[in-house]
Amino acid sequence: MNNSVTNTARLLGAGLRALLVLTLVTGVLYPLAVTGIAQGLFPGKANGSEVRADGQVVGSSLIGQQGYSLDYFQPRPANGLGENTANTQYKLILSGATNLSADNRKLVESVRAAKAEVVRENSTAGYRVKPDDVPADAVTSSGSGLDPDISPRYAALQVHRVAARNHLSVTEVRRLVDRHTEGRTLGFMGDPRVNVLALNIALRELVAKH
Amino acid sequence: MGPVLAGVLQLLALVAALALAYVPAGTYMARVYSSKRHLRVERWAYRAIGADPDTEMTWTAYLRGVLAFSAVGVLFLYLLMRLQGVLPGSLGFASVDPAQSFNTAVSFVTNTNWQSYYGEQTMGHVVQTAGLAVQNFLSAAVGMAVAVALVRGFARARTGDLGNFWADLVRGTVRILVPAAAIAAVVLVACGVIQNFSGIHEVGQFFNGHSTGGPQQWNGGAVASQEAIKELGTNGGGYFNANSAHPFENPTPFSNLFEIFLILLIPFSLTRTFGVLVGNVRQGHAILATMFTIWLGFVALMMWTEFAHHGPALQAAGGAMEGKEVRFGVGSSSVFAVSTTLTSTGAVDSFHSSFTGLGGGLTLLSMMLGEIAPGGTGSGLYGMLILAVIAVFVAGLMVGRTPEYLGKKIGAREMKLAACYILITPALVLVLTAASVALPTPPHSTLNPGAHGFSEILYAFTSAANNNGSAFAGLNANTDWFNTTTALAMLLGRFLPMVFVLALAGSLAGQRPVPVTAGTLRTEKPLFTGLLVGAVLIITGLTYFPALALGPLAEGLAS
Numbered sequence: 168m169n170n171s172v173t174n175t176a177r178l179l180g181a182g183l184r185a186l187l188v189l190t191l192v193t194g195v196l197y198p199l200a201v202t203g204i205a206q207g208l209f210p211g212k213a214n215g216s217e218v219r220a221d222g223q224v225v226g227s228s229l230i231g232q233q234g235y236s237l238d239y240f241q242p243r244p245a246n247g248l249g250e251n252t253a254n255t256q257y258k259l260i261l262s263g264a265t266n267l268s269a270d271n272r273k274l275v276e277s278v279r280a281a282k283a284e285v286v287r288e289n290s291t292a293g294y295r296v297k298p299d300d301v302p303a304d305a306v307t308s309s310g311s312g313l314d315p316d317i318s319p320r321y322a323a324l325q326v327h328r329v330a331a332r333n334h335l336s337v338t339e340v341r342r343l344v345d346r347h348t349e350g351r352t353l354g355f356m357g358d359p360r361v362n363v364l365a366l367n368i369a370l371r372e373l374v375a376k377h
Numbered sequence: 378m379g380p381v382l383a384g385v386l387q388l389l390a391l392v393a394a395l396a397l398a399y400v401p402a403g404t405y406m407a408r409v410y411s412s413k414r415h416l417r418v419e420r421w422a423y424r425a426i427g428a429d430p431d432t433e434m435t436w437t438a439y440l441r442g443v444l445a446f447s448a449v450g451v452l453f454l455y456l457l458m459r460l461q462g463v464l465p466g467s468l469g470f471a472s473v474d475p476a477q478s479f480n481t482a483v484s485f486v487t488n489t490n491w492q493s494y495y496g497e498q499t500m501g502h503v504v505q506t507a508g509l510a511v512q513n514f515l516s517a518a519v520g521m522a523v524a525v526a527l528v529r530g531f532a533r534a535r536t537g538d539l540g541n542f543w544a545d546l547v548r549g550t551v552r553i554l555v556p557a558a559a560i561a562a563v564v565l566v567a568c569g570v571i572q573n574f575s576g577i578h579e580v581g582q583f584f585n586g587h588s589t590g591g592p593q594q595w596n597g598g599a600v601a602s603q604e605a606i607k608e609l610g611t612n613g614g615g616y617f618n619a620n621s622a623h624p625f626e627n628p629t630p631f632s633n634l635f636e637i638f639l640i641l642l643i644p645f646s647l648t649r650t651f652g653v654l655v656g657n658v659r660q661g662h663a664i665l666a667t668m669f670t671i672w673l674g675f676v677a678l679m680m681w682t683e684f685a686h687h688g689p690a691l692q693a694a695g696g697a698m699e700g701k702e703v704r705f706g707v708g709s710s711s712v713f714a715v716s717t718t719l720t721s722t723g724a725v726d727s728f729h730s731s732f733t734g735l736g737g738g739l740t741l742l743s744m745m746l747g748e749i750a751p752g753g754t755g756s757g758l759y760g761m762l763i764l765a766v767i768a769v770f771v772a773g774l775m776v777g778r779t780p781e782y783l784g785k786k787i788g789a790r791e792m793k794l795a796a797c798y799i800l801i802t803p804a805l806v807l808v809l810t811a812a813s814v815a816l817p818t819p820p821h822s823t824l825n826p827g828a829h830g831f832s833e834i835l836y837a838f839t840s841a842a843n844n845n846g847s848a849f850a851g852l853n854a855n856t857d858w859f860n861t862t863t864a865l866a867m868l869l870g871r872f873l874p875m876v877f878v879l880a881l882a883g884s885l886a887g888q889r890p891v892p893v894t895a896g897t898l899r900t901e902k903p904l905f906t907g908l909l910v911g912a913v914l915i916i917t918g919l920t921y922f923p924a925l926a927l928g929p930l931a932e933g934l935a936s
Contacts, residue, residue, distance in 0.1 A: 192555065217580065227624075230625070232726070259498050358704065
């Protein structure tokens with residue numbers, strides 16, 4: 168009995184020492200080395216791909232923002248985003264999805280409502296949006312709630328509204344969208360996309376020039 | 378080019394990359410686990426541990442090493458979270474409460490990485506980097522060690538020795554996981570994954586006169602270094618709540634494919650390691666073919682159902698984009714979902730709860746197969762070898778011969794151990810799901826009504842007991858009931874199977890090899906691959922069909 172207790176204690180001691188040594192390697196040396204290389208080679212990316220406009224940081228090219236007025240291109244809905252409930256000394260955005268199922272009536276209703284709103288907001292005097300023109304990304308929330316992109320179809324659908332509200336020509340705005348449309352990486356990876364923040368910064372510059 | 382064709386091309390590119398890496402990675406790992414040399418850093422580690430790396434261990438000694446090391450790991454991680462509030466470098470985050478700390482500690486040590494917390498508001502730099510990320514490495518290294526011990530059981534004869542646990546643990550970490558993760562982390566940073574130790578800081582927001590937006594607050598963090606091992610070690614615990622859907626974890630279409638590649642690299646390549654160590658690489662090919670067939674079939678089914686987007690909400694939207702990111706699209710999100718659930722990863726780049734009914738069902742079924750196609754780092758190989766033993770036994774019954782596998786007789790003792798192995802997880806999943814549904818309060822945790830609500834609970838226990846870690850994340854799992862029961866499922870679902878694997882390894886290693894005769898079942902041939910695929914699907918189907926019928930099948934067939 169005493170013998171087996173000693174053996175167990177010895178074994179646990181070996182386990183603890185193994186854990187400490189390997190923590191030094193994988194939990195201290197490894198992350199510090201990677202951080203050193205990352206900060207040396209790709210400082211901009213390692214620190215969050217911040218975007219500047221008029222000399223100020225206005226966000227990250229990777230993180231989608233909510234709250235643009237209708238003068239600007241709208242991002243995807245983000246119904247899964249949350250506010251922090253722990254450590255509330257900070258105002259943290261909690262990334263996340265709605266997790267609503269495909270047969271959940273709440274989701275069906277929110278999709279229908281979003282679609283009706285997209286149709287209503289983007290129809291102008293000379294341009295009527297048909298419900299079938301509205302792409303899926305315009306009426307659904309992304310996985311992170313921070314999707315920085317919209318599909319080129321959703322951007323194209325907003326061109327008339329944006330042009331009208333900013334007193335720009337439709338051709339001008341369309342050209343702006345085309346310039347900010349990114350195709351599939353190497354022609355086949357992912358889906359074509361438009362970065363909303365970059366597009367809106369360019370739009371603001373265009374408006375300022377007029 | 379349409380999205381479907383692009384999806385197929387991405388799949389082909391992924392397969393090509395895995396095929397290129399297969400032989401070098403598999404052969405390298407075989408060399409690591411059979412090398413007689415010790416690196417200098419390894420010698421230091423052995424001296425600190427106080428272990429002689431050249432001492433052979435019996436299966437019981439090996440198992441004691443695994444259990445002692447894991448027990449210490451759980452305790453250490455638990456204390457780290459409980460003490461977070463007083464540790465420096467924790468962003469001022471408070472200590473994590475006991476039930477959640479226990480659940481999380483168990484979750485990361487068992488390679489599950491089930492998360493009942495929100496990463497960005499709960500875990501500071503020290504816990505993430507020196508606690509959670511460390512177990513990302515070590516739980517994977519333990520899984521590989523146990524798999525290698527089983528392979529040695531097949532490869533060796535008339536000995537009780539299975540190698541040395543401390544040597545396998547240290548080598549797997551130092552020679553395989555750390556270098557591979559370091560390269561992968563730098564690639565991820567080049568794509569845009571963040572890697573810094575800055576605190577929570579305000580960043581301006583694009584602002585205009587009418588906007589309601591204010592400044593945003595962001596976490597910094599050593600994300601790339603953790604993301605790399607999270608995928609490579611089939612762990613899956615996200616730095617942020619949105620996991621690999623978060624742009625700071627997975628910023629581009631390329632990083633997405635690269636992360637899927639990392640998830641699949643070690644599990645597939647270990648079949649080569651197995652082949653080399655048993656002295657016949659074609660035996661490894663048969664196991665690889667089985668894993669690959671199931672994986673490819675599931676990917677095809679998932680792409681079909683997700684592109685078809687059945688389900689009222691998805692039809693109203695005109696596509697299955699709920700819970701998916703534009704930059705990935707439906708195609709590569711489908712590949713990710715299948716790859717993460719057919720391994721023990723559980724990282725997500727899109728949210729399974731909002732998939733089509735059948736798509737969600739496929740992620741569930743993938744885990745229910747036991748995560749063997751290709752499975753977790755190490756656990757995938759030993760899980761598949763157990764099923765190979767069972768397939769050989771079934772074949773033996775059909776022709777009336779004593780079953781053999783790799784020159785070892787599969788007798789009553791071996792079959793009992795294999796049978797125990799495959800019974801543990803279904804028992805945990807079904808009993809705990811039933812209990813949760815029958816009790817009055819646990820069902821209040823579900824987000825969605827009806828069949829999908831049941832699926833959320835079934836998914837939680839399937840994920841926990843199989844050490845996956847993904848979720849139908851609408852379920853509020855941060856309750857005492859779910860924190861405790863999922864922790865129990867993770868512990869028993871990880872370590873009981875290891876007991877049977879190592880016992881089987883010991884029993885096989887002690888046998889003398891049987892000579893190959895004309896009557897021997899040729900386990901390196903396609904016929905055996907077919908038999909094994911059939912065994913996997915039939916055993917899982919018979920076990921889980923009633924539960925699946927109540928959840929995803931009911932939802933999927935209704936829409």
